[in-house]
Amino acid sequence: MSSAGISSVDRLTASLRKLLERSNELKPDGGIEPALTSTNFGGDLETIIRRAEGGVTVNAQDHYAALETACRNIFYDLLASTSIEETSFSQIWNLLDIVSLLSDIPLCEPGLVFWLVEELLDSQTIDGCRVVFDYLDSRRERLTAKHFKQKQLIILRACNELLRRLSRAEDTVFCGRVFIFMFQSFPLGDRSSVNLRGEYHVENVTVFDKISGKQAIISDSFDGAMEVDQAPDAIRKETTVSGDLTVDAASAGQSGTPQSPDNTAKTVKIDAPEDKIQEQEPDTEALYPIFWSLQDVFSQPTRLFETSTFESFKSGLDLTFRKFKAVQQHQQSRGTSKLPSAAHRPLKRKRAGGESEQQDDLAGSFNPRYLTSRDLFDLEISDLAFRRHILVQGLILVDFLLSLTPKAKKKLENTSNKSVLYNYTLPEEEFKWATAMRVEIATYLQQGQEGKFYYRMVDTVLSRDKNWMHWKAEGCPLIKQPPIASESFIESQKGAQRTSAPKRIRPTPMGSLDLNFLLNTGDEGQAHGLEILKKPARYTLPRVEDFKAPIMEDDFYLEMAKTEAEKESIAVAKASKMWRTLRIASKNRLNLFDKLEDANDLTPLFDRPPVPQGDDLDQAKKEGVEGERPVEKENVAVNGVQDGTVTEPVPPAIEVT
Secondary structure (H helix, E strand, O other): OOHHHHHHHHHHHHHHHHHHHHHHHHOOOOOOOOOOOHHHHOOOHHHHHHHHOOOOOOOHHHHHHHHHHHHHHHHHHHHHHOOOOOHHHHHHHHHHHHHHHHHHOOOOOOOHHHHHHHHHHHHOOHHHHHHHHHHHHHHHHHHOOOOHHHHHHHHHHHHHHHHHHOOOOOOHHHHHHHHHHHHHHOOOOOOOOOOOOOOOOOOOOOEEEOEEOOOOOOOHHHOOEEEEOOOOOOOOOEEEOOOOOOOOEEOOOOOOOOOOOOOOOOOEEEEOOHHHHHHOOOOHHHHHHHHHHHHHHHHOHHHHHOHHHHHHHHHHHHHHHHHHHHHHHHHHHHOOOOOOOHHHOOOOOOOOOHHHHHHHHHOOOOOOOOOOOHHHHHHHHOOHHHHHHHHHHHHHHHHHHHOOOHHHHHOOOOOOOHHHOOOOOOOHHHHHHHHHHHHHHHHHHOOOOOHHHHHHHHHHHHHHHHHHHHHHHOOOOOOOOOOOOHHHHHHHHHHHHHHHOOOOOOOOOOOOOOOHHHHOOOOOOOOOOHHHHOOHHHOOOOOHHHHHHHHHHHHHHHHHOOOHHHHHHHHHHHHHHHHHHHHHHHHHOHHHHHHOOOOOOOHHHHOOOOOOOOHHHHHHHHHOOOOOOOOOOEEEEEOOEEEEEEOOOOOOOOOOO
C-alpha cells in the first residue's frame, strides 16, 4: 500500500476512535441499548469523515477501501483485548452502530457491518453468539432498512454458518431465533428459501434394526401366514429403508459379512385376510419394520406413483393407525397420558431461567431424528407426542395425494412452474381412501384435552402451505406491489370526496313523469290541460261493438304481414283486444258465450238479437228468447271524486285503437 493510502487509513482510524470515545461518554454503563444515532455525533458524520481525509478528493472505491481497513483495525484490536462478558465489550456494539450509520449515508460498503458481524460470530462460543444475536434482534429493522440487496447474501451466509454449528436437539430455541431473524429480515416474496424445482430431501435415510427369524413370526392374531425368504449371505447389522415395504431379515445364528445391494434380501411379507386385519390389533413385532419403512415414502412421496408402492403404503399406514388407536384406548382405560394436561401448564412463560429453562421444557417433545431402536419402539408408540408427529407426517402426505386429483390439478393447469406439477392423477378409488384416511387422522388428532388446539394449529399451517404451493407453482410472482403514484392517489381521493358529498335535489327526480302538459293552453276550440283528463272516454267503459272493427283490422294486417316479428306484434295486440272484449261481454252477454265455437272468432258476441218491446217481449219470454240483462247502476269514483252513476263499473282508462 502506498504512503498516501496508509496515511489516509491512519487519519480515518483516529477519527473513528474519537467517535468511539464520544459514544463511551454517551453510554458510560455499556450494554447494547440504546442504539447510537447520527444526532449523537452532531448530526453530520459525513463532514467528520471528510475532514479526516484532509480535504483530498479520492474516488469512492479508494475511500471505501480505506474506511473498511480502518474499521477492521479497530475491530480486531477490540476483539483481541476484550471478552464478550466484559462491560468494555460495548465498544464493539458502538463500532457496529457507527459503521451502520456510515453505510446508510453511504460512506462505506453497505455490507461492511454484516461482514464484521459474521467474523464476530465465528470468533465466539455458542453462548457468545446468543449475545451477538441480542444485538442483531435489537437492530434488525435499522440494519435492513437500506441497501438490503447488498446485505442479503452476507446475512444468509452468516446465519447458515451459525445453524451448522448449532445442535437441533440442544439449541432448539436458538435455532428458532436464527430462523425468525432471517424470516423477518428477508421480504415475504423472496426466493432465497423457495424450493422452485420441488426437490425432496432423499438423503435423509431412516435406518432401523434388523429383526431375527424368531421375531419375524407374526402372532396368530392376524390368522395369516408370513413368508420369510432365506438368503445365503450374512446378516446386516442395520436395515436401510428400501423401495417397497419389505425388510431384510435372516435366520437366527447366521453370521458373515454385510450383504451387497445386488444380493437377494430376506423379505417379510404379510399375507392375512383383510377382514382379520381390520378387526385384530397389529402385533408390535410385525409392525416394527413396516412402521419405519413408511419414512422412505414420507421423504420421497413421488414413489407413490408406482402401484405396488402405493398399495404397500396403504396397508402400512392402516396398520400403524390401527395400532395407534389401540394404544390410545388402552391408555384411556388406564387413565394415563404422556403429555402434561392443560391444568398443570403455567399460563405465562417463565423468563427468569432464560433460554436454558425453555430448552428443558422442549426437550421432552422435540427430537431432530427418530430413535429407531427396537427396544425403544414400545415406549415410542405409547408416547402421545410421538404418535402425533407420525400422524402429522401422514396428514401431509395425504394432502399431497389429494392435490393430484383432476379437480385440484385443474386449478393449476395455467401455472408457469411445471417442475412442481406431476403427470400422475389420483384414481377414484385411491381418492376415496385418502379422503377417509384424512378424516380419521383429523379425528384422532383432536382427541384429548389439547387435541382440538393441536389439530387447529396443524390444519392452519397446512392450509397456509397450500397457498405457498400455489404461489410457487405460479412462478413466485411479486407479493409486494409498487407504491401508488401521488397523482393517482390525489385523483382517487377527489373522486371519493365527490361520491360522498351531499347531493342537491334535482328539479325533476329520476323516473318521474313530465307534467308540464297540464299547463298547456292548446289551440282555440280544443281541450287542454285538465280538460283532456275530464273526457268521458277516459273513464267510461267501452262497448263490445267498439272492439269489432279493431279486431277485424288486426286480422287483415296479420294476413298482410311479411316478417315474423311483425306477425307476433299484431297477434299480441289482437289478443289484448279479444281479452278485453270477453271481459266486457261477460257482464251483460254471458248467455252468448255458448255460441262461441272458435276462440279466435267473437262474431256471436257482436251480432246479438234486438231487445223485444211490448207484446214482442211477452212472446219472447214464451219462446225462451231473452233480451239484454239490465245492468245495475253503481256509483263510480273518478280521481277521488264520486261522479254520478253509469251503467257499467268503471275500469282503468283503456285506449282503443
